[in-house]
Amino acid sequence: MKEHIVTSYNDVMSDLSGELSRMGGLVRKQLIGALKALETRDADLARRIRKNDKQVDAINDDIEERVMNILALRQPVAVDLRETIAALKIARELERIGDLARNTAKRTKVILDDEPIDGMEEILKMGRVAVKIVEDVVAAYEQRDVEKAIAVWNADEEIDEYCNTVFTQLLSGMMVDNSNINACSQMTFVSKNLERVGDHATNIAESIHYVLTGEKIDERRPKSDKTSSTIVQI
């Protein structure tokens, strides 16, 4: 894309997207850390992840302020307007992903004294898919790649499928041995967290699509999470 005639306008827009990339990188790191803490039962790492969430929130605040300034001082239109509004929306989605990583770390701490449960492997696989989706959507934003954004938008289904499987496993685990109830119930929340990560990444993909094309993705967003209607027969 051509440069703005006013150089400082270019600078503020490029600083905004740079800040958003930085936020995307940090959120990805937080999510990987939260899953690592879960896998290795690392209380110290889980604590650090919870603490680091403040950094994510700080970048979100910074982006909000930058967007306010751009709207007030530059009155952006067309692609600049779409970029500016999308930055605000994407930052909000990333901030929520950061919250989910923090919440996952928090729940990890609660299950440290419990025995390992069945289904953990599936949760970690699901986590790796969630991390990949976050990485891809951040890359789609950085590379202004609409095809990549659409691919993320479609990939959310995979996470939803994992979520359904894990949920059934966890319910069964609780029924088989009630000493698993603490860990399994915490893990249902973790799997739901990861499913929500996918949803937020999907929202980011929609924003990227709008920035790049000026059009909204017109199909219905894929939704395959069936946990709300899942019943395990006793």
Add this chain to the structure above:
Amino acid sequence: MVMAETNVVRADGIFQPVLPKGDVVDMAKKRREPDAEKAKFACRDVRVFYGASEALHGIDMEIANSGVTALIGPSGCGKSTFLRVFNRMNDTIPNARVTGDILMDGEDIYGKKVDPVLLRARVGMVFQKPNPFPKSIYDNVAYGPRIHGLAVSNSELDYIVEKSLKRAGLWDEVKDRLKESGTGLSGGQQQRLVIARAIAVSPEVILMDEPASALDPIATAKLEELIDELKEKYCILIVTHSMAQAARVSQRTAFFHLGDLVEYDDTQSIFTNPKDQRTQDYITGRTG
């Protein structure tokens, strides 16, 4: 002319106007009310030449019957030239030549039978720099109705002046000094006086060529508020260099570039998702 249906000529030859209550005629009621469904202007392959040089390269465009259409584009793109097509102001420029069809309500405004002076009463114009006549505020507004014979009595003329000044949002500020010179008003007031003068002859169209470029933000806001009110009853075309102003006041925006109409769409679409790269580069301030 306007009162042909109701006026009578008495047997002794004296023109006897039939006036409604209040001894006045509301000229605005006599004008053709806008039909939102129809286009006011239809332009087909409009070209304007200055000597051998072609300034506009075949414009096809329809202008809505009411509402505001903004013409934007870099200096020299032909937007002001195009604006002047609609009231034949290009006729006054030596060597200027207009070709193509410009139909107003289906009639060719460049037809042989069309009197440009009468056309300009139907298609008023407001310029960048306010240009009140060096006359009183009253006479500025009364000038058009007088020369076009639109008022048959002083009271009717008073009524037209008052109504026009009210419509232009200036009445309260000048009602106690109508005899003072129009040139003594502030820039914003002068611009609204000029609009009152244009309205006084009950035009159907108002052309505005950068009407706010010499005004401060408050006067600009008042002018934009006025445009917003007038848009229901008039077809308004505005040339502006202010993207923000085009976005604020217009419902349709046309982007001109190097004598071509590049893009013409709802204002909202132009400013959120322009289809042509040249439009995007221009409105976002990128190097063209």
